[in-house]
Amino acid sequence: MNKYPILAVFLIVLSACQGPADEVAPPPNILLFLVDDMGWQDTSVPFWTERTAFNDRYRTPNMERLAAQGMKFTQAYATPVCSPTRISLMTGMNAARHRVTNWTLHKDRLQPMETNHASLQFPHWNVNGLSPDSTIEHAVYATSYPQLLQEAGYYTVHAGKAHFGAIGTPGESPLNLGFEINIGGHAAGAPKSYYGKENFGNTEAFKDSPWPVPGLEKYHGEDIFLTEALKEEALAALALPLAKEQPFFLYMSLYTVHTPITADPRFFESYLEAGLDTIEARYASMVEGMDKCLGDLMDFLEEKKVDDNTIILFMSDNGGLSALARGGQPHTHNKPLSSGKGSVHEGGIREPMLVKWPGVTPAQSQNDNYLIIEDFYPTILEMAGIDDYQIPQTLDGESFVSLLQEPSTGEQTRPLFWHYPNEWGPSGPGIGAFSAVRKGDWKLIYYHVDESFELFNLKEDIGEQNNLVSSEVEKLKELAEVLTNHLQAVEAQMPSHKSTGLAVAWPNEKSINSKEE
Numbered sequence: 001m002n003k004y005p006i007l008a009v010f011l012i013v014l015s016a017c018q019g020p021a022d023e024v025a026p027p028p029n030i031l032l033f034l035v036d037d038m039g040w041q042d043t044s045v046p047f048w049t050e051r052t053a054f055n056d057r058y059r060t061p062n063m064e065r066l067a068a069q070g071m072k073f074t075q076a077y078a079t080p081v082c083s084p085t086r087i088s089l090m091t092g093m094n095a096a097r098h099r100v101t102n103w104t105l106h107k108d109r110l111q112p113m114e115t116n117h118a119s120l121q122f123p124h125w126n127v128n129g130l131s132p133d134s135t136i137e138h139a140v141y142a143t144s145y146p147q148l149l150q151e152a153g154y155y156t157v158h159a160g161k162a163h164f165g166a167i168g169t170p171g172e173s174p175l176n177l178g179f180e181i182n183i184g185g186h187a188a189g190a191p192k193s194y195y196g197k198e199n200f201g202n203t204e205a206f207k208d209s210p211w212p213v214p215g216l217e218k219y220h221g222e223d224i225f226l227t228e229a230l231k232e233e234a235l236a237a238l239a240l241p242l243a244k245e246q247p248f249f250l251y252m253s254l255y256t257v258h259t260p261i262t263a264d265p266r267f268f269e270s271y272l273e274a275g276l277d278t279i280e281a282r283y284a285s286m287v288e289g290m291d292k293c294l295g296d297l298m299d300f301l302e303e304k305k306v307d308d309n310t311i312i313l314f315m316s317d318n319g320g321l322s323a324l325a326r327g328g329q330p331h332t333h334n335k336p337l338s339s340g341k342g343s344v345h346e347g348g349i350r351e352p353m354l355v356k357w358p359g360v361t362p363a364q365s366q367n368d369n370y371l372i373i374e375d376f377y378p379t380i381l382e383m384a385g386i387d388d389y390q391i392p393q394t395l396d397g398e399s400f401v402s403l404l405q406e407p408s409t410g411e412q413t414r415p416l417f418w419h420y421p422n423e424w425g426p427s428g429p430g431i432g433a434f435s436a437v438r439k440g441d442w443k444l445i446y447y448h449v450d451e452s453f454e455l456f457n458l459k460e461d462i463g464e465q466n467n468l469v470s471s472e473v474e475k476l477k478e479l480a481e482v483l484t485n486h487l488q489a490v491e492a493q494m495p496s497h498k499s500t501g502l503a504v505a506w507p508n509e510k511s512i513n514s515k516e517e
Helices: 005-016 053-057 061-069 081-090 143-150 196-201 226-237 238-242 268-273 276-304 373-383 401-405 473-489
Strands: 029-035 072-077 155-160 181-183 248-253 311-314 351-356 365-372 415-420 434-439 441-446 453-455
Touching: 053 365, 061 276, 061 311, 061 351, 061 473, 081 143, 081 226, 081 373, 143 155, 143 268, 143 373, 155 238, 181 226, 196 226, 226 238, 226 248, 226 276, 248 276, 268 276, 276 311, 311 373, 365 373, 365 401, 373 401, 415 473, 434 473, 441 473
Parallel strands: 029 248, 029 311, 072 365, 155 181, 155 248
Antiparallel strands: 072 351, 311 351, 415 434, 434 441, 441 453
C-alpha cells in the first residue's frame, strides 16, 4: 500500500497532463521554527522602524541571514501565554473559540492562581488542551494540520516542547496529533534542566515531577545543552525522508528561552564581559544558542541541497518574559513595547516572525501587515498544496500566502481577537483577565476584574502610554461592538464576580470607563 496516496494520485494525474519532458515540482519541505517566550526585541534583527539597544545586545546572525533571504513581518501576533498559542497554531482556531485559554498541565485541574482569585470566579476552561478524541472532557476536539500533512504524504517530525494536552490525555503526546516522530515533547511546558550533565532533570529527586524532558537518554551525563541535543536528534530524524525523497515537515519547537533562565556555556562569558548582569547574560546566551540551532538547520538544508525547496517559518509563542525572573526593571525588556509575557499589551503578544519561501518571498523584504497565530494553519496547508480536507473544527485563521508574495502594505480592516478569562499570576501593565481586539491601527482592551477599558492608537503610540477612552468615545463604542459580536459568536467563556455572582458584562454593555494603572 502506498504510504502517501494523496501525493501519488496528484503526481500521476499531473504527469498525465504534461509532456514527457516536463518535470513535476515536488511538494516543498516545511520547517516551522518556534521559540518559547522570545520577545520582539530579543534579536539583532530590528522589527521596529529603528534599531534599539536590545538589537545591539543580542547576537542572532542566523536570524539576520534568514531575514536577508526572505521576508520580515513586523506585526505578527500570538497570545500572551504558551498553550493558547500552541493550540491556535495546531487547530487554526482563535483562543476564545477553542477555550484552551491558559497553560495546561494536570488533567481536569484549574491553575492555583485561578481557584484562589480574590474577586473573580473563573470558568472551567479546556484545561485538558487539544484532543484527537471527541470523548475527552474539558478539551478541544480538532484535527491538527500535521495530521493532514501526514495523510498527504509528509514525514512529520516534532522536536522540543509540545504542551498540547494535559498529563494522561491523548493530546499529551505529539504522536497522537499527526507526528510520526516525537523528540522530547510531552505535557509540560518547561524543562527541569537544560543540562545533559543533569539528565535534563531526570534524576531520582525529580522522578515524580512533570518537568524532566523525556526521551533524550543518550545525552544523559553529557556536556550538552538541551537546545543542541534537540537539534542533533531532529537532524538525525530527517535522514529517512531525505533518503526516500519524501517531503518532510519539521516542527522545531525549542524550550529555549523559557525559564529556568540557564547559562548556555558556549556563549555565556562573552555577555558577562559585555557588562550584562548574571541573569541577563544567561538569557542572552540562551538566545544565541537558539540562533545557532537555526543556523545549523539552515546549513544542513544547504548541505543536503534541499534548501531551494524548503520553506522556513520563524515565530515565537508569546512575548518576552519581563514581569519576573529577569534582571533589571520589570516590564521593560521589550521596549518600546509595553510589558511582556502574560500581558495583552504589545510586549506580550507581538512576536519576531521571518519567512523564507524560495521563489516566492522576495529577499530582504519586509511586511507591515498584521497577522495572528491561527493564520499558520491554513497557510501551511496552502503551502503544501492541500486544499481538500474535512475537519471537525471551525477555522478562524486566514492564509497569509498572498502576503508572502507581495510585501506592500494595504489598509487592514480585519479584526484580530484575544481572550483570556483567566489569571496568570504576576501583575503589571496589561496583565489580568481580559478580552481585546485590534482593528486597523486601533486596539481596545476590556479588563474583566473591573469592567474597564484601554484604547490605543498603535500607529501613533506603539508603547501604549496614552489611553484614549475619554477622547475617542465613538471608536471605543465601535470596537466594543466588534469585540462583543466575536465573543458571542464563538460562545466565549466569561468569568463572574464573586461579590455578586453575576457574569462579567459584555464589552458593549458597559459604560465608558478608563483604567488607571
